[in-house]
Amino acid sequence: MKRVGLYFGTFNPIHVGHLIIANHMADYTELDEVWLIVTPQNPFKEKSSLLPDYQRLDLVRRAIEDNLKVRVSDVEFKLPKPSYTINTLAYLKEAHPSTKFSLIMGEDNLRSLHKWKNSEQILHDHTVYVYPRVLTIQEKEDLKPYRTNQLLANHPNIKKVDAPVMKLSASFIRNSIKAGHDVRYLLTEPVYKYVTEMNFYKK
Numbered sequence: 001m002k003r004v005g006l007y008f009g010t011f012n013p014i015h016v017g018h019l020i021i022a023n024h025m026a027d028y029t030e031l032d033e034v035w036l037i038v039t040p041q042n043p044f045k046e047k048s049s050l051l052p053d054y055q056r057l058d059l060v061r062r063a064i065e066d067n068l069k070v071r072v073s074d075v076e077f078k079l080p081k082p083s084y085t086i087n088t089l090a091y092l093k094e095a096h097p098s099t100k101f102s103l104i105m106g107e108d109n110l111r112s113l114h115k116w117k118n119s120e121q122i123l124h125d126h127t128v129y130v131y132p133r134v135l136t137i138q139e140k141e142d143l144k145p146y147r148t149n150q151l152l153a154n155h156p157n158i159k160k161v162d163a164p165v166m167k168l169s170a171s172f173i174r175n176s177i178k179a180g181h182d183v184r185y186l187l188t189e190p191v192y193k194y195v196t197e198m199n200f201y202k203k
């Protein structure tokens with residue numbers, strides 16, 4: 001059975017922080033592949049600087065190039081919105097019956113996992129690979145209850161992975177481009193070239 005870790009994100013744009021995690025999970029854990037699931041624009045959320053779905057997907061394709069262990073998926077583009085992870089998992093399981101799907105998320109997202117639709121079922125049926133994040137003092141405070149929460153702290157399906165930590169976000173990159181800073185080392189070369197050519201995030 002193939003083991004695939006799903007890494008969900010807006011990827012607006014995909015940056016080296018995302019790629020380091022995806023590659024680490026594919027290379028250092030028992031996962032065979034990592035699929036980057038590009039999340040469509042949430043119809044309930046206004047985001048003026050959000051590139052259209054197909055352009056963010058294109059950037060992810062350019063970023064992973066020919067990496068056989070890190071793939072991209074547009075599965076959520078065709079599914080009902082908003083994209084509940086439980087629905088995406090159900091669709092993927094049906095489409096790929098001989099694949100075992102796991103989730104990949106940062107420890108910051110553990111804070112809100114209990115609010116996800118059918119979160120207990122997700123945790124019961126899937127391994128969740130959790131990587132460390134650089135947390136602000138407030139985020140550390142917010143996480144405290146979950147560190148001591150039995151469901152999450154000692155859950156057999158939560159696997160902590162000591163992946164490299166990089167304090168970088170897509171919003172920092174967008175703001176940097178807008179302000180005219182040099183972001184070439186924060187993106188892969190093909191992504192940097194394309195973002196520059198297309199004048200993305202300049203306004």
Ligand SMILES: Nc1ncnc2c1ncn2[C@@H]1O[C@H](COP(=O)(O)OP(=O)(O)OP(=O)(O)O)[C@@H](O)[C@H]1O
Nearest residue numbers: 008009010011012017018106166167168169170171
């Ligand atoms: N530097 C990073 N290292 C590890 N994980 C990251 C990093 N940046 C973002 N992530 C995580 O990767 C997932 C996908 O990232 P996404 O593009 O949605 O967020 P982002 O880069 O923080 O973007 P934005 O700043 O626009 O919110 C999210 O779960 C996010 O928490």
Ligand SMILES: O=C(O)c1ccc[n+]([C@@H]2O[C@H](COP(=O)([O-])O)[C@@H](O)[C@H]2O)c1
Nearest residue numbers: 008009010039083084085086115116117
């Ligand atoms: O399924 C849910 O109820 C659910 C609720 C919130 C977030 N998620 C997933 O988590 C990803 C990150 O969410 P967010 O809100 O941190 O951008 C998002 O792309 C979804 O795949 C899923």
